[in-house]
Amino acid sequence: MDGVSxxxxxxxxxxxxxxxxxxxxxxxxxxxxxxxFTVEPGTIHAIIGPNGAGKSTMFxxxxxxxxxxxxxxxxxxxxxxxxxxxxxxxxxxxxxxQNIALSPAQSVAENLMLGRHHLTRAGFVAAGLRLxxxxxxxxxxxxxxxxIAEFLDLGDKLHTPVGVLSYGxxxxxxxxxxxxxxxxxxxxxxxxxxxxxEETDRMAEAVLEIRSALGISVILVEHDMGMVxxxxxxxxVLDFGRRIADGTPAEVQSDPEVIRAYLGSGDxxxxxxxxxxxxxxxxxxxxxxxx
Amino acid sequence: MSESTATATATRGATxxxxxxxxxxxxxxxxxxxxxxxxxxxxxxxxxVEEFWLRTGFAVAGAIVGAIGLNxxxxxxxxxxxxxxxxxxxxxxxxTFVAGESGGIGLADLRGLGWPPLVGMVAGVLLAxxxxxxxxxxxxxxxxxxxxxxxxxxxxxxxxxxxxxxQVTGGFNGRSTPEFSLFGFTFGNTDPDLFVLEVPFREAERxxxxxxxxxxxxxxxxxxxxxxxxxxxxxxxxxxxxxxxxMGVNVQRYKGRVFLVSSMYAGLSGVMxxxxxGSIAPExxxxxxxxxxxxxxxxxxxxxxxxxxxxxxxxxxxPLVFQRYADALPLVGGAGExxxxxxxxxRYLFGLAIILVVLFQPxxxxxxxxxxxxxxxxxxxxxxxxSASATSDSTTSVPSDPPAQGSTS
Ligand SMILES: Nc1ncnc2c1ncn2[C@@H]1O[C@H](COP(=O)(O)OP(=O)(O)OP(=O)(O)O)[C@@H](O)[C@H]1O
Ligand SMILES: [Mg+2]
Numbered sequence: 001m002d003g004v005s006x007x008x009x010x011x012x013x014x015x016x017x018x019x020x021x022x023x024x025x026x027x028x029x030x031x032x033x034x035x036x037f038t039v040e041p042g043t044i045h046a047i048i049g050p051n052g053a054g055k056s057t058m059f060x061x062x063x064x065x066x067x068x069x070x071x072x073x074x075x076x077x078x079x080x081x082x083x084x085x086x087x088x089x090x091x092x093x094x095x096x097x098q099n100i101a102l103s104p105a106q107s108v109a110e111n112l113m114l115g116r117h118h119l120t121r122a123g124f125v126a127a128g129l130r131l132x133x134x135x136x137x138x139x140x141x142x143x144x145x146x147x148i149a150e151f152l153d154l155g156d157k158l159h160t161p162v163g164v165l166s167y168g169x170x171x172x173x174x175x176x177x178x179x180x181x182x183x184x185x186x187x188x189x190x191x192x193x194x195x196x197x198e199e200t201d202r203m204a205e206a207v208l209e210i211r212s213a214l215g216i217s218v219i220l221v222e223h224d225m226g227m228v229x230x231x232x233x234x235x236x237v238l239d240f241g242r243r244i245a246d247g248t249p250a251e252v253q254s255d256p257e258v259i260r261a262y263l264g265s266g267d268x269x270x271x272x273x274x275x276x277x278x279x280x281x282x283x284x285x286x287x288x289x290x291x
Numbered sequence: 292m293s294e295s296t297a298t299a300t301a302t303r304g305a306t307x308x309x310x311x312x313x314x315x316x317x318x319x320x321x322x323x324x325x326x327x328x329x330x331x332x333x334x335x336x337x338x339x340v341e342e343f344w345l346r347t348g349f350a351v352a353g354a355i356v357g358a359i360g361l362n363x364x365x366x367x368x369x370x371x372x373x374x375x376x377x378x379x380x381x382x383x384x385x386x387t388f389v390a391g392e393s394g395g396i397g398l399a400d401l402r403g404l405g406w407p408p409l410v411g412m413v414a415g416v417l418l419a420x421x422x423x424x425x426x427x428x429x430x431x432x433x434x435x436x437x438x439x440x441x442x443x444x445x446x447x448x449x450x451x452x453x454x455x456x457x458q459v460t461g462g463f464n465g466r467s468t469p470e471f472s473l474f475g476f477t478f479g480n481t482d483p484d485l486f487v488l489e490v491p492f493r494e495a496e497r498x499x500x501x502x503x504x505x506x507x508x509x510x511x512x513x514x515x516x517x518x519x520x521x522x523x524x525x526x527x528x529x530x531x532x533x534x535x536x537x538m539g540v541n542v543q544r545y546k547g548r549v550f551l552v553s554s555m556y557a558g559l560s561g562v563m564x565x566x567x568x569g570s571i572a573p574e575x576x577x578x579x580x581x582x583x584x585x586x587x588x589x590x591x592x593x594x595x596x597x598x599x600x601x602x603x604x605x606x607x608x609x610p611l612v613f614q615r616y617a618d619a620l621p622l623v624g625g626a627g628e629x630x631x632x633x634x635x636x637x638r639y640l641f642g643l644a645i646i647l648v649v650l651f652q653p654x655x656x657x658x659x660x661x662x663x664x665x666x667x668x669x670x671x672x673x674x675x676x677x678s679a680s681a682t683s684d685s686t687t688s689v690p691s692d693p694p695a696q697g698s699t700s
Binding site: 065 | 519520521523526527531542
């Protein structure tokens with residue numbers, strides 16, 4: 001696929017992400033409390049932490065699904081904390097879901113085409129009447145979708161309904177759908193949870209290639225420590241909604257508070273074990289696939 | 292339990308497909324051929340079939356248009372509406388008022404614009420759309436069952452207006468519908484007298500073709516819609532509003548739009564309903580009609596355009612057929628006789644059919660048809676075929692949308 005394999009440095013239109021003192025509350029629970037960090041353009045920034053630390057909540061704030069009670073999120077001149085999710089998608093922020101949120105009855109191609117939504121125009125009338133511009137638009141964007149599917153090893157499954165795919169394949173469709181929006185900032189929520197070692201390696205390669213070839217920023221939430229430490233340029237560690245560390249992978253790994261958070265969380269002594277536990281729990285939470 | 296089944300099917304699907312090269316959707320020549328034959332048969336039918344069946348056919352066509360419209364809203368988007376009868380009424384009344392003449396019938400002093408019926412039909416569609424547009428801010432903010440309850444109010448408002456706005460609606464007695472005409476060609480018994488192969492083409496024959504054309508147009512439009520950008524957005528927002536919005540879909544706007552489109556379908560269906568019965572009366576547009584439309588799409592298959600058409604055929608034709616063959620059917624009696632009234636018998640049958648569908652065939656008649664197609668082509672039930680079967684199997688289309696389900700853990 002041309003777009004991805006063509007070498008490029010950091011894209012000039014990728015601004016930094018500035019998260020400043022973000023607090024999110026659900027009733028009595030404070031899911032995030034005064035969290036700040038910065039994602040430099042063109043970097044892979046990991047957010048890690050034990051279960052329930054608030055990682056997905058942070059993604060929900062970044063993508064406009066939850067409103068922060070306090071604090072702000074800047075992406076260039078945009079204030080993400082004040083925008084609706086579809087507007088955030090419109091400025092090039094894409095996200096994959098931890099618990100797969102695909103349409104199981106639709107084919108892979110159709111799910112990916114949804115990623116092209118904000119790049120296309122066809123409305124009800126043009127689509128219903130099959131006006132030439134609507135069909136042309138569909139064809140052009142269908143071509144790009146096929147490229148992206150190919151890039152994530154989904155080329156031979158384009159016409160398969162997502163609901164019958166393996167869990168790992170569905171995870172890849174999630175990532176592919178986010179890529180299909182041609183993002184400037186890509187948010188990946190546990191992209192390799194539930195994948196086997198080989199699939200995990202391929203996904204890690206893909207993430208590196210996305211960053212290097214497209215020059216975009218990637219924020220990665222992941223329990224797989226091996227993947228985090230080898231991919232990330234910078235790591236933010238959350239625990240019980242608080243930021244307990246922020247730095248390079250090496251710095252974070254030796255941070256006493258981080259070690260305590262992972263050891264202190266009781267049964268999850270080994271972070272990679274936690275990842276497996278999380279993975280095992282996933283299929284049941286997958287919306288729609290259990291129909 | 293359900294999770295292990297899901298995983299099992301998922302893995303099976305994956306291993307079956309492993310190593311397979313892109314199974315592009317297969318284009319067979321059989322399908323277009325069958326469609327062409329079916330269309331020819333439908334076109335030739337008035338030459339062979341008696342008036343009763345043609346009239347039933349027109350009623351069915353009207354129901355098909357309405358059911359497709361409701362299915363876009365309920366089946367595809369997961370929004371429940373009980374207001375469908377209201378929008379049918381808007382279409383029917385608008386047509387009758389715009390195309391009808393002023394004048395008194397009995398005590399009632401009726402008003403009408405006397406404009407060409409085609410204008411009346413277009414006005415009926417547009418006004419139903421306008422009514423939908425006015426309601427769509429509410430429709431856009433409510434989800435699923437809540438919208439269903441809110442939309443109930445429209446049915447009662449509609450009933451009140453139909454009963455009390457006598458000059459336009461004819462009040463509780465109703466008023467008769469002006470016959471349709473197209474650029475001077477009337478869809479009545481004469482004017483001009485018309486014979487095709489020595490068969491007289493009177494009102495029933497002419498309306499048959501009108502119904503066929505409108506139902507076909509409604510079908511094709513909806514199919515196109517579902518297969519392109521807006522359709523994908525609607526289906527995704529049914530499956531997860533959060534996912535749809537994060538992928539760039541303006542969820543509120545799309546909910547409003549689909550409500551608008553659905554009410555325009557209902558408007559056209561209302562015009563056809565009025566033409567088919569020949570009159571409008573308040574009791575024709577009660578809550579029961581909304582429920583019948585819901586029955587059509589549940590029986591036919593939520594989210595499937597073809598299913599909506601099948602369901603409409605079943606639900607709207609059955610009472611008429613029962614009525615006609617009341618003598619021959621056990622248990623069913625004619626008017627004033629013992630036994631069940633035909634309409635009542637049909638309702639019992641719908642009830643039973645819905646229970647059966649919900650229990651055994653959640654994808655409705657459309658899913659059943661797909662299952663037979665699959666069996667015919669591939670006795671092993673193998674995976675060679677793409678979506679047609681798999682899609683309808685997994686399209687349980689239950690309007691489910693746990694908020695932020697996909698985003699929290
Ligand atoms: N919509 C919500 N309503 C109420 N509480 C919520 C909601 N979303 C998240 N929470 C709570 O906020 C906290 C953080 O949850 P979050 O999903 O962000 O954790 P996480 O770090 O992504 O964990 P995991 O590793 O398990 O995915 C949890 O205590 C969770 O119960
Ligand atoms: Mg999470």
